[in-house]
Amino acid sequence: MAMENASSNELAVQLVDVNKWYGEFHVLKNINLNVTPGERIVICGPSGSGKSTMIRCINRLEEHQKGKIIVNGIELTEDLKRIDEVRREVGMCFQHFNLFPHLTVLENCTLAPIWVRKMPKSEAVKIAMHYLERVKIPEQADKYPGQLSGGQQQRVAIARSLCMNPKIMLFDEPTSALDPEMIKEVLDVMVELAEEGMTMLCVTHEMGFAKLVANRVIFMDAGQVVEENEPHEFFDNPQNDRTKLFLSQILNH
Amino acid sequence: MNEFKPLPSLPPPASLTGVVGWLHKNLFSTPLYTILTLVVGYLVISSLIPVLDWAIFSANFTGNDRSACESGTGACWAFIGNRINIFAYGSYPAAEYWRLDICFALLVLSFGPQFFDKFPYKMWLGVFSLTGFPVICFYLISGGAFGLESIETGKWGGLALTLMLAYVGIVAALPFGIVLALGRRSEMPVIRTFCIAFIELWRGVPLISVLFMSSVMLPLFLPEGMNFDKLLRALIGITMFQSAYMAEVIRGGLQAIPRGQYEASKALGLSYWKSMGLIILPQALKLVIPGIVNTFIALFKDTTLVLIIGLLDILATVQASITDPEWGSVATEGYVFAALCFWVFCFGMSRYSQSLERKLHTGHKR
Ligand SMILES: Nc1ncnc2c1ncn2[C@@H]1O[C@H](COP(=O)(O)OP(=O)(O)OP(=O)(O)O)[C@@H](O)[C@H]1O
Ligand SMILES: [Mg+2]
Numbered sequence: 001m002a003m004e005n006a007s008s009n010e011l012a013v014q015l016v017d018v019n020k021w022y023g024e025f026h027v028l029k030n031i032n033l034n035v036t037p038g039e040r041i042v043i044c045g046p047s048g049s050g051k052s053t054m055i056r057c058i059n060r061l062e063e064h065q066k067g068k069i070i071v072n073g074i075e076l077t078e079d080l081k082r083i084d085e086v087r088r089e090v091g092m093c094f095q096h097f098n099l100f101p102h103l104t105v106l107e108n109c110t111l112a113p114i115w116v117r118k119m120p121k122s123e124a125v126k127i128a129m130h131y132l133e134r135v136k137i138p139e140q141a142d143k144y145p146g147q148l149s150g151g152q153q154q155r156v157a158i159a160r161s162l163c164m165n166p167k168i169m170l171f172d173e174p175t176s177a178l179d180p181e182m183i184k185e186v187l188d189v190m191v192e193l194a195e196e197g198m199t200m201l202c203v204t205h206e207m208g209f210a211k212l213v214a215n216r217v218i219f220m221d222a223g224q225v226v227e228e229n230e231p232h233e234f235f236d237n238p239q240n241d242r243t244k245l246f247l248s249q250i251l252n253h
Numbered sequence: 254m255n256e257f258k259p260l261p262s263l264p265p266p267a268s269l270t271g272v273v274g275w276l277h278k279n280l281f282s283t284p285l286y287t288i289l290t291l292v293v294g295y296l297v298i299s300s301l302i303p304v305l306d307w308a309i310f311s312a313n314f315t316g317n318d319r320s321a322c323e324s325g326t327g328a329c330w331a332f333i334g335n336r337i338n339i340f341a342y343g344s345y346p347a348a349e350y351w352r353l354d355i356c357f358a359l360l361v362l363s364f365g366p367q368f369f370d371k372f373p374y375k376m377w378l379g380v381f382s383l384t385g386f387p388v389i390c391f392y393l394i395s396g397g398a399f400g401l402e403s404i405e406t407g408k409w410g411g412l413a414l415t416l417m418l419a420y421v422g423i424v425a426a427l428p429f430g431i432v433l434a435l436g437r438r439s440e441m442p443v444i445r446t447f448c449i450a451f452i453e454l455w456r457g458v459p460l461i462s463v464l465f466m467s468s469v470m471l472p473l474f475l476p477e478g479m480n481f482d483k484l485l486r487a488l489i490g491i492t493m494f495q496s497a498y499m500a501e502v503i504r505g506g507l508q509a510i511p512r513g514q515y516e517a518s519k520a521l522g523l524s525y526w527k528s529m530g531l532i533i534l535p536q537a538l539k540l541v542i543p544g545i546v547n548t549f550i551a552l553f554k555d556t557t558l559v560l561i562i563g564l565l566d567i568l569a570t571v572q573a574s575i576t577d578p579e580w581g582s583v584a585t586e587g588y589v590f591a592a593l594c595f596w597v598f599c600f601g602m603s604r605y606s607q608s609l610e611r612k613l614h615t616g617h618k619r
Contacts (some may be wrong), residue, residue, distance in 0.1 A: 059519075084524070087520060087521070090520075091520070092517075092520040096513055098511075098513035098514060098516060099517075100517070100518075100532055101615060102535050102536050102613070111523075112522060112523065116522040116523060161520075161521075164521060
C-alpha cells in the first residue's frame with residue numbers, strides 16, 4: 001500500500017503519534033493514520049472510542065496535545081492562519097446537520113463562499129444551485145432548514161460543504177440521526193461523491209456503505225486504532241478479538 | 254393483494270362561526286363560564302363608568318387658569334392643555350420649538366414605517382435611525398452650527414429630554430452590551446475578567462447613585478478646568494448602567510445557541526467575528542428580543558431619575574407644574590398625563606418587538 005512510503009506532501013491527511021487528553025482522560029492514544037488523495041476511509045468502533053474526537057482534530061475543532069497532524073501539507077499548530085487555511089480545504093458534515101436555522105437553504109450554501117472565499121454573490125448562487133441540484137433538492141432553495149426533513153437537511157449540509165470546493169470531506173455519523181428511509185437518500189449522495197474521487201473520512205456504522213466505497217476500514221476502541229484493513233478482509237476475516245466482538249454485535253440485528 | 258391508496262384529504266370541519274358562535278364558544282359555553290362572564294362584566298363596567306365620567310364626560314378641556322375647572326367635578330384637562338409646551342419642550346426657548354418638532358417628526362417617520370410589513374426601505378430607515386438621525390438631532394437641538402442659535406443643555410427638558418435620554422441610552426447600550434456579553438464568554442482571561450468586573454460593578458449599584466456620582470463626584474476627580482456637560486455625564490452613566498444589564502440579557506441568548514452552530518461555522522472557515530456577526534448573534538439576539546425590549550422599557554422609565562441631578566424630564570416638569578398656585582389641585586391630572594405618555598412609548602416598543610419577532614420567525618429549530 002501507498003501509506004508506508006508516501007512522503008508527507010503527497011498525503012491528504014497524515015496523523016503521526018497523535019495524543020489527546022480531555023483533562024485527565026486520555027482520549028486518543030498514539031494514533032497514526034495516512035490518507036492519500038482520493039482515498040475513502042471508514043472509521044467505526046464502539047461509542048466513546050474517540051472516533052469523533054479523531055476526525056474533529058483534523059479540522060481543529062479539537063486540539064491535540066502531542067504528535068503531528070498534517071492536512072494537505074499544512075501542519076496544524078496554534079497558528080490561526082494555518083487553521084483557517086486547513087478549514088477552507090476541509091468540509092465537514094455533522095450528525096445533527098448543524099444548518100443555520102435563520103438562513104434559507106440557499107443562504108446556508110452561499111454564506112461561506114461569499115464571506116470566506118470572497119466570491120461575488122451571483123457566482124456563489126450559481127455554484128450553490130449546482131450543488132443543490134447534485135444533492136437533488138434545488139426546489140427547496142428558498143425554504144428554511146426547519147421546514148425540511150432530516151434527510152433533506154443532511155443533503156443541504158453536504159451541499160453547503162461542497163460549495164467551498166473542499167479537497168477533503170469529513171463525515172461524523174451523517175446518517176445516525178435519520179430514519180431508515182432517509183438514510184438511503186443521504187448515502188446515495190455520499191456514494192456519488194466517492195465515485196467522483198473525493199477524499200473522504202467517514203465515521204459511520206453503515207457497513208453496506210463501507211463495503212461499497214471504502215478503500216480502508218479503521219476500527220477504534222478506547223482511543224486506539226485496533227485494526228485497519230480493506231473492507232472485505234475487515235468484515236470477512238477480522239484479526240482482532242475486539243473487532244470480532246464488535247462486528248458480531250452490529251451485524252446481529 | 255390490495256394496493257395502498259391514501260385517503261383523499263378533506264377540508265377541516267366547520268366550527269362555530271359568526272358573532273353568536275364566538276360568544277357561545279368563548280363566553281357562555283358552560284353555566285360556570287356564563288356566571289363568570291356576567292360577574293367580570295359587571296365589575297368592569299361598574300368601575301369603568303366613574304373613570305370615564307371623570308376623564309371625559311364631566312371633564313373640562315379648555316381654559317387658562319383655575320377658574321376654568323372650578324365648576325366641574327371631572328378632570329381638569331385644561332391644565333394639561335395650558336402647560337403642554339412645558340411638558341413637551343421643557344424650558345427650551347419657544348421661538349426654537351420647531352427644531353424639536355423636526356426631530357420628533359423624524360423620529361416618527363423613521364420608526365413609524367417599521368410597523369408596516371410591506372414597507373420597502375426598512376433596512377435603510379433602520380440605518381438612518383441609528384446614524385443620521387442622532388447626528389441631525391444633536392446639531393438641531395444644541396445649535397451653535399449652521400447659523401442656529403446655540404442652546405445650552407440646561408434648557409433642554411420635558412418629553413424631549415426623556416426621549417433623548419432613552420434613545421441615546423438604547424442605541425448605545427445595545428452595542429456595548431453585545432461587546433460585553435461576548436467578552437464575558439471570551440477565552441482570554443484578561444478580557445473575560447474585565448467584562449465580568451464591569452458588568453457586576455454597574456449592575457450592583459442603583460441607578461440613582463450612578464447618576465449622583467456622575468454629577469457630583471466625578472467633577473471632583475477631574476483635573477481643574479476639565480469639565481463636561483451634566484447631561485453628557487448623565488448619558489454616560491445611564492449607558493454604562495444599561496449596557497451591564499443588556500450584556501447579561503444577550504449572554505443568555507448566546508448561551509442558548511447550540512454548540513453545533515459554532516462548530517459548523519468554524520468548519521466552514523469563518524473567523525470569530527464573522528461567525529459571531531453572521532451566525533451566532535443574529536440567532537441569539539432574536540431569541541432574546543423580549544428580554545432586550547424589557548430592558549429598554551425599564552430604561553425608558555428609569556430616565557425619570559435624572560430629576561435628582563437637576564435635569565427636568567417630563568415627570569419633573571409635571572411635578573413642578575402641579576404645585577403652581579395658578580391651578581387648583583391638579584396632581585391627578587398631571588400624573589395621569591405623564592403615565593399616559595410613558596405608556597404610549599412603552600407600548601409602542603412592545604408592539605414593535607412583537608412584529609419583529611413574527612417577522613424573524615423562520616420555522617421550528619431542529
Ligand atoms: N468535550 C469533552 N470533554 C470531556 N470528555 C469528552 C469530551 N468530548 C468527548 N469526551 C469523551 O471522550 C470520549 C470519546 O468521545 P467521542 O465523541 O470521540 O466518541 P465517539 O467514538 O465519537 O462515540 P460515539 O459513537 O458515541 O459518537 C468519550 O468517552 C467522551 O465521553
Ligand atoms: Mg461520535
